[in-house]
Amino acid sequence: MSDEMTLDLLEAKIQELRELDKQDLLNLSSEIERLEKRLEEMRTELYANMSDWERVKLARHPQRPYALDYIDEMFTDFYELHGDRLCGDDRALLTGLARFDGRPIVVIAQQKGRSPQENKERYFGMARPQGYRKARRAMAFAERFAFPVISLIDTPGAYPGLESEERNIGGAIAENLLTMIGLRVPTIAVVIGEGGSGGALAIGVADRVLLLENATYSVISPEGAAAILWKDKKLTTEAAATLNLTAPHLLDLKVIDEVIPEPLGGAHKDRKQTASALKASLLRHLEEISGMPIEGLLDSRYQRYRSVGRYHTLNG
Amino acid sequence: MPIFKDKHYFRVNLEREPDENLWMTCKACGELVFKQRVRESDNICPHCGEYFFLTAKERIESLIDERSFVDISQPIVAEDPLSFVDSKPYPQRIEEAQEATGLAGAIIIGSAVISSIPVVLGVMDFRFIGGSMGSVMGEQICHGMEEAIGRRSPFVLVSSSGGARIQEGIFSLLQMAKTAAVRGRLAAERLPFISVMTYPTSGGVQASIASLGDVIIAERGAMIGFAGRRVIQNTIAEELPKDYQTDLFALEHGLIDRVVKREDLRAELGNVLGFFVEGR
Numbered sequence: 228m229s230d231e232m233t234l235d236l237l238e239a240k241i242q243e244l245r246e247l248d249k250q251d252l253l254n255l256s257s258e259i260e261r262l263e264k265r266l267e268e269m270r271t272e273l274y275a276n277m278s279d280w281e282r283v284k285l286a287r288h289p290q291r292p293y294a295l296d297y298i299d300e301m302f303t304d305f306y307e308l309h310g311d312r313l314c315g316d317d318r319a320l321l322t323g324l325a326r327f328d329g330r331p332i333v334v335i336a337q338q339k340g341r342s343p344q345e346n347k348e349r350y351f352g353m354a355r356p357q358g359y360r361k362a363r364r365a366m367a368f369a370e371r372f373a374f375p376v377i378s379l380i381d382t383p384g385a386y387p388g389l390e391s392e393e394r395n396i397g398g399a400i401a402e403n404l405l406t407m408i409g410l411r412v413p414t415i416a417v418v419i420g421e422g423g424s425g426g427a428l429a430i431g432v433a434d435r436v437l438l439l440e441n442a443t444y445s446v447i448s449p450e451g452a453a454a455i456l457w458k459d460k461k462l463t464t465e466a467a468a469t470l471n472l473t474a475p476h477l478l479d480l481k482v483i484d485e486v487i488p489e490p491l492g493g494a495h496k497d498r499k500q501t502a503s504a505l506k507a508s509l510l511r512h513l514e515e516i517s518g519m520p521i522e523g524l525l526d527s528r529y530q531r532y533r534s535v536g537r538y539h540t541l542n543g
Numbered sequence: 544m545p546i547f548k549d550k551h552y553f554r555v556n557l558e559r560e561p562d563e564n565l566w567m568t569c570k571a572c573g574e575l576v577f578k579q580r581v582r583e584s585d586n587i588c589p590h591c592g593e594y595f596f597l598t599a600k601e602r603i604e605s606l607i608d609e610r611s612f613v614d615i616s617q618p619i620v621a622e623d624p625l626s627f628v629d630s631k632p633y634p635q636r637i638e639e640a641q642e643a644t645g646l647a648g649a650i651i652i653g654s655a656v657i658s659s660i661p662v663v664l665g666v667m668d669f670r671f672i673g674g675s676m677g678s679v680m681g682e683q684i685c686h687g688m689e690e691a692i693g694r695r696s697p698f699v700l701v702s703s704s705g706g707a708r709i710q711e712g713i714f715s716l717l718q719m720a721k722t723a724a725v726r727g728r729l730a731a732e733r734l735p736f737i738s739v740m741t742y743p744t745s746g747g748v749q750a751s752i753a754s755l756g757d758v759i760i761a762e763r764g765a766m767i768g769f770a771g772r773r774v775i776q777n778t779i780a781e782e783l784p785k786d787y788q789t790d791l792f793a794l795e796h797g798l799i800d801r802v803v804k805r806e807d808l809r810a811e812l813g814n815v816l817g818f819f820v821e822g823r
């Protein structure tokens with residue numbers, strides 16, 4: 228039974244042998260080669276047979292690159308803009324200007340924390356109304372100056388709590404949906420980790436919607452679905468499989484445009500490679516949609532959302 | 544495969560079947576009350592004023608000018624895009640809801656007249672899988688708004704929903720964006736959208752179309768909000784006040800325009816709609 232921990236142990240073992248090999252005490256190169264081959268095989272097998280629930284865990288992996296890592300790798304001159312101008316500055320949702328391939332863009336991104344301290348500040352990437360209103364401010368800003376908008380989505384969901392309700396989290400999400408559908412600039416949304424429900428969609432209505440290979444996008448978390456529908460929190464594997472929340476499923480369902488491949492083992496195994504694959508895809512999509520007249524772009528965005536859904540029409 | 548088998552449920556009419564039980568007991572005050580009287584008073588207990596639950600049909604009847612309702616819903620029924628099975632298969636769940644309610648889906652769209660003003664009216668039925676919004680409800684709401692545009696009428700939506708239809712996965716989530724998109728068209732046409740929130744208006748419905756009304760009216764006793772009490776207590780274990788997500792909580796915090804008693808709702812709608820109709 229190979230799981231990720233076994234792989235990590237084996238990897239550490241190989242590293243150890245390499246050290247010994249360097250000291251020239253023993254000739255270990257053939258043994259190292261053998262183990263490396265085995266490691267590669269195990270890894271390929273593990274990720275080929277990965278369940279949807281395991282992919283959810285990969286999407287939430289603590290070493291997974293977060294929005295600021297991608298901003299750092301893909302864009303230059305990130306210039307953060309703080310505050311919703313109403314009540315606060317949500318650290319779970321960042322907005323700002325940046326240059327992408329030399330061209331100014333507006334970035335809207337959900338950011339998780341690495342440390343307990345940072346997560347306290349960033350609410351584990353769960354934005355509150357002030358975050359969604361800051362995002363809306365950034366959208367209006369982008370429209371005013373004709374900058375494209377790139378959203379990086381990574382959230383378990385909007386922050387559930389008394390404060391959120393008092394400030395009308397539902398209304399804030401709804402307003403964003405309305406704003407994004409009519410935003411007169413090219414827009415791209417990428418789910419880089421977790422695409423949690425309305426909290427993700429509230430920055431995710433766009434001309435192009437992309438997912439990283441191990442990202443997820445769902446109306447509810449597998450834990451939530453297990454608790455509500457199966458009345459058993461432990462049935463997350465079943466719930467994850469049933470929700471069709473992984474990138475390959477969503478591509479099959481034709482609700483997203485492209486899946487960006489990640490290195491074997493997940494984005495955290497090679498941050499630069501993942502970011503450069505994403506950057507190439509973003510450039511290609513941005514070039515395509517930037518070349519369209521804005522009325523045509525708005526019309527196809529409208530049609531995309533107007534037509535979404537699966538239902539059966541009765542005759543007569 | 545179509546889930547929906549029997550077409551006769553399809554067009555809703557407001558004629559009532561005779562009821563064998565002439566009396567019912569009010570759960571709030573325990574009094575035995577005459578059903579006919581309850582029916583004639585918008586399902587309010589004549590003794591204690593308790594609001595009894597309203598089906599979509601009863602709600603429509605309580606709001607419109609007599610005999611003015613015509614069902615203009617799209618002839619559509621749910622599909623099962625994810626082959627979803629929880630405690631039972633989704634198609635079975637749909638069929639049971641159809642049997643229990645006599646409705647094709649969780650919302651009825653119709654043309655009607657309220658205080659002599661023609662409107663397009665959408666009314667959700669909570670009995671149908673918690674009034675949850677899946678592809679059918681999303682499409683019906685959009686169809687209703689497009690009908691309103693075609694007829695140059697106001698659009699009135701009465702919500703009663705627990706949120707997204709989880710069994711339709713991502714498709715249910717995306718109905719939030721879909722309904723918001725068509726709502727934008729209604730606004731561009733400068734046609735009024737009156738959103739009426741009743742018990743409950745929550746989750747994905749509250750976080751999309753229901754919160755986008757030009758005027759938002761809550762029925763007294765409504766529950767309004769995004770994340771339910773249980774979700775909050777399970778995730779962040781925060782203490783919540785007694786009035787959490789009540790109608791008055793929503794009013795106090797600026798989520799809605801007004802709170803109105805059930806018996807006044809029809810007149811209230813006539814009143815507000817009048818501002819948008821020439822010559823009133």
Ligand SMILES: [Zn+2]
Pocket residue numbers: 569570571572573574588589590591592593
């Ligand atoms: Zn009573």
